[in-house]
Amino acid sequence: xxxxxxxxxxxxRIEVLSKMGYSTRQIAAQLNxxxxxxxxxxxxxxQKTYQAELAEKLVGKRRLACHRKEVKSEELIQTIQxxxxxxxxxxxxxxxxxxxxxxxxxxYRWIYDGTILSGDLSCLRQxxxxxxxxxxxxxxxxxxSIHQRPKEVKKRQTFxxxxxxxxxxxxxxxxxCLATFVERQTRFYxxxxxxxxxxxxxxxxxxxxxxxxxxxxxxxxxxxxxxxxACYSKVEADLKVPVYFADAYSSWQRGSNENxxxxxxxxxxxxxxxxxxxxxxxxxxxxxxxxxxxxCLGWKxxxxxxxxxxxxxx
Numbered sequence: 001x002x003x004x005x006x007x008x009x010x011x012x013r014i015e016v017l018s019k020m021g022y023s024t025r026q027i028a029a030q031l032n033x034x035x036x037x038x039x040x041x042x043x044x045x046x047q048k049t050y051q052a053e054l055a056e057k058l059v060g061k062r063r064l065a066c067h068r069k070e071v072k073s074e075e076l077i078q079t080i081q082x083x084x085x086x087x088x089x090x091x092x093x094x095x096x097x098x099x100x101x102x103x104x105x106x107x108y109r110w111i112y113d114g115t116i117l118s119g120d121l122s123c124l125r126q127x128x129x130x131x132x133x134x135x136x137x138x139x140x141x142x143x144x145s146i147h148q149r150p151k152e153v154k155k156r157q158t159f160x161x162x163x164x165x166x167x168x169x170x171x172x173x174x175x176x177c178l179a180t181f182v183e184r185q186t187r188f189y190x191x192x193x194x195x196x197x198x199x200x201x202x203x204x205x206x207x208x209x210x211x212x213x214x215x216x217x218x219x220x221x222x223x224x225x226x227x228x229x230a231c232y233s234k235v236e237a238d239l240k241v242p243v244y245f246a247d248a249y250s251s252w253q254r255g256s257n258e259n260x261x262x263x264x265x266x267x268x269x270x271x272x273x274x275x276x277x278x279x280x281x282x283x284x285x286x287x288x289x290x291x292x293x294x295x296c297l298g299w300k301x302x303x304x305x306x307x308x309x310x311x312x313x314x
Contacts, residue, residue, distance in 0.1 A: 006033075006041060011052035014041060018050050072115065080107055081116055084123045087266060087288050096293045125266060143232050146222060146253055149244040153220055156185045159309045160219035163257035164206070166197055166228060167264060169274045176275025178282065179205035179228075182260045187297065188306035189260040189289055191282055193274070203231035210239055214313035220244060222254055263289050 006014075010031055017027045024042065028035040045055035076098075083093045090107035094100060108124075110116045117123055153161045161184045168177040175196040182189045192208055194201040210218060221243045223229045232243040246253040267285040268277060290303040297305060 006037070008052065008056060011041070011055050014038065015050055015052040015055075018042065072110070076102075077110070077116055080110070084111075084117065087263075088292055089125060091295060092293050092299075095295070096299050125262065143225075143229075143243060143245040146244045146246045149220065149222065153184065153222070158219070159183070159185050160217055161185070162218060162221050163254045164202075164221050164223045164229070165254065165257045165261060166194075166202070166226065167191070167261050167268070167274070168197060170271050173271070173273040174275040176273060176277075178264070178274055180257060180261055180264065181209060182256045183302075183306060184256050186302050186305040186309060187256060187260070187294060188302040189263070189286060191264065191286060193277070193279060193282060195275075197226070197228045199228055199231040202228040203234055206231075206235055207239070210241075213310060216313050217310060222246060224251075224254065260289070 024038045025035045028038045045058050091104040094104040152158050163182050165180050166177050177197055178191040179194050180191045192205040194205050218241045224246050251258050291301050293299040
């Protein structure tokens, strides 16, 4: 049974019963406590006589003194700042670099109180903007539903199942965008620059990625119902990879891709004109993302797990 601290009411009863001459065992019986608990309470908090109010104050002082002193060295702060600038999260830093010496909650607290990065919250992935506007772009309602997809894909039991999407420039900037791909088991993330969000450009990106890896690297694609995926029949015919469509307004059915796109947005915010972003900049961002240790992967990196799987296919 878990231990419960004595309450103010119980201490008041201890004061009254002890003044009435009750023994520690008799008081314990009245409070339904172990006699050793009462004996320790009287020993620690009695000054001439036991007083409940004084006992509360003494207990409070001891609790303040019992906490471990916080280690906040300049070297530690510099280490944390270094990895935050490499786009690592506080949790990733705590579990891998610091080996749990301090918790990720402490790192967040240091960021918020200005100890780290002068309180600059831009280093955090979520910047207070959690809600996403509902998508209103064109859709179509044909193709194989995600509900017909093999169950092993949902459970991430096998390698080679991908989620696809696009990351677009802000409205009015340009038509430039990125076709994005994430492998569900390893969370390995790829992005290909395309001129616009047309079906022909999406097919080009899919075909380009397909040529860079062994055939069995791609077993299924899961996409949303955006019109850029109207090329699905050509993908299935030419590449022999089945395409499954998520339900409308159900982004959680492609959670890996939505999460990865959010990571990419840290490098290319929504106001970015993606037509002006170079392939070198895209590749640098992908390298940083894929080389981060991930909690869902047992603190391994997507890069290592993906290439371990692909090496077996050659």
